[in-house]
Amino acid sequence: MAGYFLRRLLDAIPTVLLVLTLVFIAMRILPGDPAIAALGDFATPEQLAAFRAKMGLDAPLWQQYFNFLWGVFTLDFGRSLMNNRPVLDLILYNLPFTIELTLMSVMFGVLAGVPLGVLAARHRNKAPDNAVRVFSLIGYAIPDFYLGALLLITFSLNLGWFPINGGGEGFADRIYHLILPALTLAFIKAAFLGRLTRTSLLEVLGRDYVRTAWAKGARENRVVYRHGLRNALLPLTTGLGLSTLAALSGSVAVELVFNRPGIGKLLISAIAERDYAVIQGGVVVFAMFVVLINLLMDLVYVIVDPRIQVK
Amino acid sequence: MLRRRSFLKVAAIAATAVLPLSAGLSGPATAQSTDTLEIAFSARGLRTIDPARSIQGADEWAIIHIHDKLVEVPKGRFPRTVAEVQPSLATDWEVSDDAKTWTFTLREGVEFQKGYGEMTSEDVKFTFDRLLNPEELGVNRSLYHNLESVEVDGPYKVVFQLKQPDPLFPLGPLLHYSASIISKKAFEEKGSEAFERDPVGTGPYMLETVFENPSEGVLLTRNPDYWGEPAKMPKLHVQYIADTTARTLALLSGDVHMIEGVRAPGWVPSIKARNADLHFDTSSPGSFFTIQMNMQKPPFDNQKVRQAVAYLIDRDTIAEAMAPISQRTFGLNPPSFPAGFTEETVPEAVRYDYNPEKAKELLAEAGLPEGFSFDSYTSQREDYQSIALMIQDMLRAGGIEMNLEVKDHTAFHADQATNTNTIFLRSAAYPPVPTQAIGEQLSSASEVKNDGSGGPNFSHYGVAIPGIDDMLEEAMAEPNLEARIEKVQAIEEKFLTDMPLLPIVTNGYLIVRAPNVDLGYEQKSGYAHWRLTDAVVN
Numbered sequence A: 001m002a003g004y005f006l007r008r009l010l011d012a013i014p015t016v017l018l019v020l021t022l023v024f025i026a027m028r029i030l031p032g033d034p035a036i037a038a039l040g041d042f043a044t045p046e047q048l049a050a051f052r053a054k055m056g057l058d059a060p061l062w063q064q065y066f067n068f069l070w071g072v073f074t075l076d077f078g079r080s081l082m083n084n085r086p087v088l089d090l091i092l093y094n095l096p097f098t099i100e101l102t103l104m105s106v107m108f109g110v111l112a113g114v115p116l117g118v119l120a121a122r123h124r125n126k127a128p129d130n131a132v133r134v135f136s137l138i139g140y141a142i143p144d145f146y147l148g149a150l151l152l153i154t155f156s157l158n159l160g161w162f163p164i165n166g167g168g169e170g171f172a173d174r175i176y177h178l179i180l181p182a183l184t185l186a187f188i189k190a191a192f193l194g195r196l197t198r199t200s201l202l203e204v205l206g207r208d209y210v211r212t213a214w215a216k217g218a219r220e221n222r223v224v225y226r227h228g229l230r231n232a233l234l235p236l237t238t239g240l241g242l243s244t245l246a247a248l249s250g251s252v253a254v255e256l257v258f259n260r261p262g263i264g265k266l267l268i269s270a271i272a273e274r275d276y277a278v279i280q281g282g283v284v285v286f287a288m289f290v291v292l293i294n295l296l297m298d299l300v301y302v303i304v305d306p307r308i309q310v311k
Numbered sequence B: 001m002l003r004r005r006s007f008l009k010v011a012a013i014a015a016t017a018v019l020p021l022s023a024g025l026s027g028p029a030t031a032q033s034t035d036t037l038e039i040a041f042s043a044r045g046l047r048t049i050d051p052a053r054s055i056q057g058a059d060e061w062a063i064i065h066i067h068d069k070l071v072e073v074p075k076g077r078f079p080r081t082v083a084e085v086q087p088s089l090a091t092d093w094e095v096s097d098d099a100k101t102w103t104f105t106l107r108e109g110v111e112f113q114k115g116y117g118e119m120t121s122e123d124v125k126f127t128f129d130r131l132l133n134p135e136e137l138g139v140n141r142s143l144y145h146n147l148e149s150v151e152v153d154g155p156y157k158v159v160f161q162l163k164q165p166d167p168l169f170p171l172g173p174l175l176h177y178s179a180s181i182i183s184k185k186a187f188e189e190k191g192s193e194a195f196e197r198d199p200v201g202t203g204p205y206m207l208e209t210v211f212e213n214p215s216e217g218v219l220l221t222r223n224p225d226y227w228g229e230p231a232k233m234p235k236l237h238v239q240y241i242a243d244t245t246a247r248t249l250a251l252l253s254g255d256v257h258m259i260e261g262v263r264a265p266g267w268v269p270s271i272k273a274r275n276a277d278l279h280f281d282t283s284s285p286g287s288f289f290t291i292q293m294n295m296q297k298p299p300f301d302n303q304k305v306r307q308a309v310a311y312l313i314d315r316d317t318i319a320e321a322m323a324p325i326s327q328r329t330f331g332l333n334p335p336s337f338p339a340g341f342t343e344e345t346v347p348e349a350v351r352y353d354y355n356p357e358k359a360k361e362l363l364a365e366a367g368l369p370e371g372f373s374f375d376s377y378t379s380q381r382e383d384y385q386s387i388a389l390m391i392q393d394m395l396r397a398g399g400i401e402m403n404l405e406v407k408d409h410t411a412f413h414a415d416q417a418t419n420t421n422t423i424f425l426r427s428a429a430y431p432p433v434p435t436q437a438i439g440e441q442l443s444s445a446s447e448v449k450n451d452g453s454g455g456p457n458f459s460h461y462g463v464a465i466p467g468i469d470d471m472l473e474e475a476m477a478e479p480n481l482e483a484r485i486e487k488v489q490a491i492e493e494k495f496l497t498d499m500p501l502l503p504i505v506t507n508g509y510l511i512v513r514a515p516n517v518d519l520g521y522e523q524k525s526g527y528a529h530w531r532l533t534d535a536v537v538n
Helices: A004-029 A035-041 A044-055 A061-074 A087-122 A127-141 A145-160 A171-205 A208-215 A220-256 A263-274 A276-304 B004-024 B057-066 B119-130 B185-189 B244-252 B265-272 B301-312 B315-321 B356-365 B383-400 B409-416 B436-442 B467-475 B482-500
Strands: B034-040 B090-095 B101-107 B147-152 B156-162 B205-210 B218-222 B235-240 B258-260 B278-295 B326-328 B372-379 B400-407 B423-429 B499-513
Touching: A004 A061, A004 A276, A004 B147, A035 A044, A035 B409, A044 B436, A061 A276, A087 A127, A087 A171, A087 A220, A087 A276, A087 B278, A127 A171, A145 A220, A145 B185, A171 A220, A208 A220, A208 B423, A220 A276, A220 B244, A263 A276, A276 B383, B034 B057, B034 B244, B057 B205, B057 B218, B057 B235, B101 B119, B119 B147, B119 B156, B119 B185, B185 B205, B244 B258, B244 B265, B278 B383, B278 B436, B301 B383, B301 B400, B301 B499, B315 B326, B315 B383, B356 B383, B372 B383, B372 B409, B372 B423, B383 B400, B383 B423, B383 B499, B400 B409, B423 B436, B436 B467, B436 B482, B467 B482
Parallel strands: B034 B235, B034 B258, B372 B400
Antiparallel strands: B090 B101, B101 B156, B147 B156, B205 B218, B218 B235, B258 B499, B278 B423, B278 B499, B326 B499
């Protein structure tokens, strides 16, 4: 298993390298001079040149590229062009906020989505199934930033139940600040997972061995959960992986709406200010997460379905 | 081999363990307290609080509270004359007959914060020498281009030697936040990099914390040894909430006491609808919003076409749409500035009141009776975008179709700087120095270049139509204030006739204040920041 994991990790290196190269090129193609963004319109050509030299932006592109790759390899992402802080510090500060948001939203999404899917499958074409379908449609249709603003206005501003902005301080406060943003992302996840659970479960419930279980007089819960849901877990695992990745990318808008610290908010600010070092560092983190989540999902497949062999 | 059941247990434990993963790390303090005045700005995070290096308006709010300048504005407004300038670290000053030598006497016994000793003329000289030093990345150096040298004359006297006469010197660079006096000893001890996040001044507040999260900003605490009247609130928290909705909700929910407003039509009425008791503090003139027509690109090389555009743009309607922050302007200098034309004083020939019939006549004379179409772009920033859309609509009355592209703000500035637009929009703030904006937007020295190395004279005025450089030089060499104002008004009249640039409106800076916050005075004009030392939360 460890060998398999290591091999998959090595397989991911070209992917990460490709992402890094694309980000590097995209940053250099984008209109907007980071020196002007940092120093403003009144900066003289000499000051702009001095800034570029200080930040290594005057070096040939190939040299900047290799400096960047070496920096990633040694975990030295450089300093922010805007506030001169080490990019690694900024990432380390913001990353936990994004991780906790992603995890909690996926947890909420699973806790709501899977039971809803089971409910819909058990009552196929009846009122509960139709209700879950409507819920799923709304979940698919509503943009996360809009839902976030709606929840914020309703539960924070009008009812005063949750804080308006920030990430919180200390464990309880952090969780308190997390609930509404996590629910925003979880709503969409629950819609997706609910639909997926319903479809997978209905497919499994139509199989011969389930019919046999019914014929043997097994109770409904045993048939649905033991024979049905357990065997429907494989597509659900794929869905969970996709859902986690979607939560990660969805965190960008939610962090902005709720004014929470996080890698997404950091990236958006950096893009607007052409802060190359922070963008590159942030994208590396996102890319690593995508690779890691895919790896974890592969691992989970093996655990969920023992028929899958590791080679 | 991990089994399914044990895997689920491990996963559940991991999920709950990761949530408090970062709980031990410091987080933003959002709790509302009665001893802290909370103010949130439309910016993504703190950049620097070094007065010489700051270019972000929001950071200036911390800078002006940590530091003092030699002189100060009267509370709530720009001074109209040098006599109205208020003493601060300087108690009085005198000027030579040629208006080239200004001598300031310093206040004695003023202590720098955190035990860095008494403020003396050496600190003042150090502050200005640093601003003039080309090796420092002091981005406001262009403001001090007329400053030849700063010399000390004993511990409490400094002499400013200017290259050209400036009868308004205390109104110009000395009132700018970058002229905040810093401690020489603290700067040398901490070094340039550390000073950007840990400055030492003599101001009414001193720096307590720079939060790890840039958007959490800075916390200032009252300076117990302040030489002047102490600040009323013990603490001042300057924070950054870039998202308009999040910032507005933070105010409405009571998370913060004051927020930076949005310069877009309809925003003020919408927030008033939520809470009619909110206060709106506006600092006018704020930013000068102008359009410049690229005389290198036909048909804008034709004076009649440019004048027709001027007659088609209804500036009163634009100002009304942007109310209450906006005012129509009649020249590049706004009515409240020295040499600024007012509704009463603007010469009739260059008033350019909305007149589509006159515009059509001019277009016909220019050989374009059916109008024309052209491509242009603007920024997605609210004020740029909304004014550009209004102009696009107004030009249609003359048959002019403006094909407008909306760009990301940074990309917009980068593209404009390489001479690629046809009608350039610009929003920029200036001190009440009448030659400043003219020099920057109309002189040949500021002409935009294709490689991006030029300045913001996007129309190519002074090169396509020469004459302004000599007039500007003459005005800047004039030591007498009244005579200088006359010369500047002659420049205004000339360029308004040639019409490379149409002043549209000034957009004041807007702060929305909670009903329970008393500012202590009325804010009318000035830079986009003002002191909150008299403010109290009731």
